[in-house]
Amino acid sequence: MTSSQRCFRRRATSQSDMTVPPEQSDPAVQIGYPADLNPEEQAFQRLYGPWRPLSVAEAREVFAPLEIPWWIAGGYAIEAFTGVRRHHEDIDVSVFRRDLERLKTGLKDRYHIWAAGPDGLCPLDDKQMKMPESADQVWLREHALAPWRADVLLNPDADGDWVSRRNPSFAAPLDEVTWTRDGVRYLRPEIALAFKAKRARPKDERDFAAAEPLLGGEARAWLSDYLARCEPEHSWRARL
Secondary structure, X not given: OOHHHHHHHHHHHOOOOOOOOOOOOOHHHHOOOOOOOOHHHHHHHHHHOOEOOOOHHHHXXXXXXXXXXXXXXXXXXXXXXXXXXXXXXXXXXXXEHXXXXXXXXXHOOOOEEEXXXXXXXXXXXXXXXXXXXXXXXXXXXXXXXXXXXEEEEEEXXXXXXXXXXXXXXXXXXHHHHEEEEOOEEEEOHHHHHHHHHOOOOHHHHHHHHHHHHHOOHHHHHHHHHHHHHHOOOOHHHHHO
C-alpha cells in the first residue's frame, strides 16, 4: 500500500458517509471511496483521484472574494431550484474563460489548479501557465494527497454576454440565463436541463423529474424548442 492510499484511508474513517468498516478487504473502501459510489464513478476516481466536492456555502466562501462573475451549474443548480436533494459526485462552478488568470491568481495560495480536457489533466503551475486550447475546465485540490474540491467550467463569452458551450449561436446577458439566491448565482433550470439532456444519465433523469413540474411556461417552451432542434428523439419532449 502506498503512502497516498494510507492517507486516503485515514481520511475516510473520519467521514460519516464512509459506512463500510475500513478493515474490510475491498481496496476501494480502504482508499476512501464512499460505499454507495457507482462502479463507473469509482473507476473514474481510481484513475484520477477521489472527490469531496465543495458545498454551495463553501463555494461561495471560495469564489465570492475573487470579484469575478461565477455561477453554479449542473445538479446543484437543479437542486437549488427544486429543493430536492441528492448525492453529487462534484460541483460545477462556472466562470468566464477570460477570467482564468484572475481565478489562478486569486486561488494560487489555496489550491492547485489543473487543466482538464480531452487530452487529460495537467497542472497550471509556473512551468505550465498557458491553458491548453482543448481544455474547457479546471479542477481544484489543495495538494496531491487531497481530494478534488471543484470542477470549474470555463464558459465562453461574447462582449461580456454568456455564450452556450453547446450552441455558440445562443448568447445572452448573464443575468438572463441565471438566477440568484442567498448570494449565489445559479444557471436557470431549463438551461441546466438542456445540458443534461445529451447524456440523460440516471441522475439527469431524476433531476428532470424533480424540475419539470416546477418549470414555468416560458421555461418549458424554451426547453421544448431546444430539444426539438438539438435532441429531436429525446423522451423528455413528450413530457413538456
